[in-house]
Amino acid sequence: MNVGIIGIGTVGKEVLSIISCQRVKIEKLLGEEIKIIKICNRTFREEFKNYSFTFDYKEILEDDSIDTIIELMGGKDIPLEIAKKTLLSKKNLITANKELLAIHGNELFQLAKKNGVKIFFEAAVGGGIPILSPLKESLFPNKLKKIRGILNGTANYILTQMSNGSSYERALIDATKKGYAETDPTFDVDGIDTAHKISLLSYLAWGELKEFTEIKINGITKLSTEDIRKAATNNQKYKLLGEAVIDEKTEKITLSIKPTLVGKDDLFYEVNGIYNAVEIEGSYTGKTIFYGEGAGGSTTANAVVSDLYKIINSRSWQI
């Protein structure tokens, strides 16, 4: 496997570290060698000196010896260009960019199919929780009915702090200080990040990626300390849930993102702080829950590296 990596930030750095530290084990499972042909970043750091390095991502896109590109730069426009060129040049794509796929997925998945290559994105949903693969590869015999998830660690951290008595403002400052919230936390607190993620889960469950602009999204910014106190007196907590439901008769899929009350009898009640959880309801398996750390460099990097295995071992994964 000949890999190029574009964007060596928190996650990219950990990807390099995992491949280097766990090489023997990983290659044994993959059944082939992993060669990091070239890496690209905006800035050069000392730790890159053992790799072939470039500032220009086009060098990676145009390198015919590379068969798989890992894109971890974040953002919108350049990743779209990179994704398209990657697929057009018949290279596989691994990305953690949920926004890119939730908005341009239809175009990109088709492009991948047409060019006989694959897009894998385990790192885009639920951080370190293996959720996309089990959904697609283990739960597929089911008629899937419903998916719901606590999918954004920042929002969940803020709600957890608020239920411990903090104000929204103080909780947000606290989240930012601890590195859980981005400088601009709009996507997290407004539910947009959750919408990206539930949209991708729904695509893998039912093969249809919803037009993103048509999804109704409610974030957590309108919740008051009073709302949360009231909930607590009823033994309930607010959680920012993304839900995807299919109507059994019409097969219409509905996505919703909103703060939702959950009671003590619901396992989601105890999903606190930066943790994520996804519940998948199937006709045969009933309710299955996947729980773990929703973000973080090494946990997300683990998901990225696991996609290398999927690239090799999944003949017909894409819809």
Place this chain on the structure above:
Amino acid sequence: MNVGIIGIGTVGKEVLSIISCQRVKIEKLLGEEIKIIKICNRTFREEFKNYSFTFDYKEILEDDSIDTIIELMGGKDIPLEIAKKTLLSKKNLITANKELLAIHGNELFQLAKKNGVKIFFEAAVGGGIPILSPLKESLFPNKLKKIRGILNGTANYILTQMSNGSSYERALIDATKKGYAETDPTFDVDGIDTAHKISLLSYLAWGELKEFTEIKINGITKLSTEDIRKAATNNQKYKLLGEAVIDEKTEKITLSIKPTLVGKDDLFYEVNGIYNAVEIEGSYTGKTIFYGEGAGGSTTANAVVSDLYKIINSRSWQI
């Protein structure tokens, strides 16, 4: 894919039903047709009339057109004979038989490797919860540290009823009535079934299947109503946990099966009734938990059918 099925009980019946009801979807993902070449059972039932049927499992073992055998008959000696002959005749094996693999796994996994075929057994651990595949295919980049699980639905149901005030005897009768406990529940309540399962999880995590006779196993039969009441006053519950831990320095793996106190801050506290949960601790992903129904015909059958996909799409899964 040309399949033979041996043993059409509760699970086997559901396997036939899933393949028949979800054929289009499954074959699209698998990328090939599933042909049920022959089925075998001790008794004939009307619902088998559309299949090529035999009372003699040797007919399936000797059928050269079959490439994959699903063994769901249960028991010990005949399944071992079937497993060996399946692998020796270069057929893949799918089984839900944890006892067979926990005791004879080393021999069987080697036999599979030698003959270039695969053994898959997602249904053997955690019923409908996808756990073996995520452990092996998604969490592999991690240095795995620890696995713990509530792995036996019968024992967990009894403990749940006891924590609701029932006696052990009444809870067991109740479990039997509801079909959760076998006529002979020894393996469940004595922790042997849990030991089989944690042993298989440990094998997939670290590549070493422990000698079964060397595992220390404690069941739930010595717990008194008084023990459980005491635990409750401390906001704790007893759960029958299977644990597998690796010593970071010596790489020695230790398995233990025993009733263990869990507090309210532990998600396992709310894993009640027949539900199962497995927690996997990795160096990169931290703690990931998988939760769902631990037993039942359709949920176990879902796992069996998912293994058909794994057979096709996993080049180098076995250790």
